[in-house]
Amino acid sequence: MTCETYEEQISALIDHELKDEETEVLFAHLSTCRRCRHSLQSVLDLRSDFGEQVPPMAPKELDEKVLQSETRPKLYAGDRKPMTLQVWKRRISIPMPVAAAMAIVLVAGTIVLTSLWTSPQTIYVTTLPTVEVRGNFP
Amino acid sequence: MQTLTDEQLVERIKVDEVRGFAHLYHRYKHRVYAYCYRLLRHPQNAEDATQETFLKIHRSFQQLENPASLQTWIFSIARNEAFTILRRVKPVEELEKAENEVWEEEGPLERIVERERAEVVQRCLSLLKPAYREVLILREYEHLSYSEIARVTGASESAVKSALFKARKAMGVKLDSMMNERDER
Ligand SMILES: [Zn+2]
Numbered sequence: 001m002t003c004e005t006y007e008e009q010i011s012a013l014i015d016h017e018l019k020d021e022e023t024e025v026l027f028a029h030l031s032t033c034r035r036c037r038h039s040l041q042s043v044l045d046l047r048s049d050f051g052e053q054v055p056p057m058a059p060k061e062l063d064e065k066v067l068q069s070e071t072r073p074k075l076y077a078g079d080r081k082p083m084t085l086q087v088w089k090r091r092i093s094i095p096m097p098v099a100a101a102m103a104i105v106l107v108a109g110t111i112v113l114t115s116l117w118t119s120p121q122t123i124y125v126t127t128l129p130t131v132e133v134r135g136n137f138p
Numbered sequence: 139m140q141t142l143t144d145e146q147l148v149e150r151i152k153v154d155e156v157r158g159f160a161h162l163y164h165r166y167k168h169r170v171y172a173y174c175y176r177l178l179r180h181p182q183n184a185e186d187a188t189q190e191t192f193l194k195i196h197r198s199f200q201q202l203e204n205p206a207s208l209q210t211w212i213f214s215i216a217r218n219e220a221f222t223i224l225r226r227v228k229p230v231e232e233l234e235k236a237e238n239e240v241w242e243e244e245g246p247l248e249r250i251v252e253r254e255r256a257e258v259v260q261r262c263l264s265l266l267k268p269a270y271r272e273v274l275i276l277r278e279y280e281h282l283s284y285s286e287i288a289r290v291t292g293a294s295e296s297a298v299k300s301a302l303f304k305a306r307k308a309m310g311v312k313l314d315s316m317m318n319e320r321d322e323r
Contacts, residue, residue, distance in 0.1 A: 011303040015277060017284050042310040049259040049313075050278040058171035062185055066167075066192045067160055 001029075007039045014043050148205035159199075162208075163192055169280060170216045176275045177220045179264050183227075187219040194219070210289040213280070217272065217290055224268055240308040242267045258316050262309050270305035273298055 009026050012018045018026065030036055142150065142161070151158030170191050175184035194215050202211050242265055263271060276282045276290060284295045291298070 007307065008300065008303040011306050012284075012299055015284065015302070017299065039307075039310075042314075043306050046259075046306055046310055046313070047278065049255065050274075052256055053260065055168065055172045055279065056175040056181075056184070058167040058188060059181075059185060062167065062171070062188060063163075065189050066163055 001025075003033060003035050003039075006030075006033070006036050010036065010040050011043055013040075014047060144208040145205040148202065148208055151199065159196060162195070166209075166212055167192075170212065173213065173216055173275060173280060174220045176263070176279065177217075177268065177272055178223055178227075183223050184220075187216065187223055190219045191216040207289065210282070210286050213276065213282070213290040214292075221268070240267060240270050240304055241265055241312075255313075255317065258313065258320075259309075262312050262316070265312075266305060266308070270301055270308070273301045274305045274309075277302055 006026060006029050009018055009022055013023060013026060030040065147158065147162055147165070151162065167188065171184055171188045174187040174191070175181065178184050178187060191212070195212060198215075202208065263274065266274070272291065273287055276287045282290065284298045287293075287298045288295045293301070
């Protein structure tokens, strides 16, 4: 066996993933090979480097984002209703022309409804300028 | 409540979904976030991946076949979410090119040498290709066994063993050269 193969075993050794027979052979090799002893030291050093690190923590805001929408009781088993709440929390992108059209319809509708309610005679006067706005929009 | 095993937790969720899921979330949130953070190297992306992970867990809880494998199931979902974001950030061709190459990119050594060893280790880890980075994260931080890592990543145990060896060797060499460079200054 080459040192490269032993090195792969050294990596498995520190993970407690080496079979007993393999471990025995590896230790016999380690007693005679400086390169592999250095390799063992190197993986052990790396392990302690990892051990010294402070783990990143999930931000507090995540609790609300996940739990508010996720842990509402389902109405029926397998019901997907709680998921609908999530839709409002997500960013929804609407194409500009659609958004513009929606805005115009809203404004026009409001004007029409208001004029209908206040004075039915002014319907034609108030709807015409709205059409002009739509035409001028890029 | 704190001493529930994963299997008991799964049973609890079946009985009391709201509190059971909250318990599961609090048990795993930091681990899932840390895993995503270390893979993605980006706090907001890690948060998004973590949120999506718990959403998927909740949505597909019925699909968990073996309650004893809750942990690996959760990490495999988190892995999918993190890799979806990774692919969005970087094209697949770039992620998968040069299969045998351990490093994703070469780090600018000069900017690293002044820092502490812990930071150098982190920087080194972040320069590994995702396939190598993830096995190291799952082994060194999450303490998963080879068979568990294999279940999370979908690789064979021998592939996990080999990837860990390569990742460690590459990290050892790079760390040595970085630390020597730093000490010489
Ligand atoms: Zn040797």
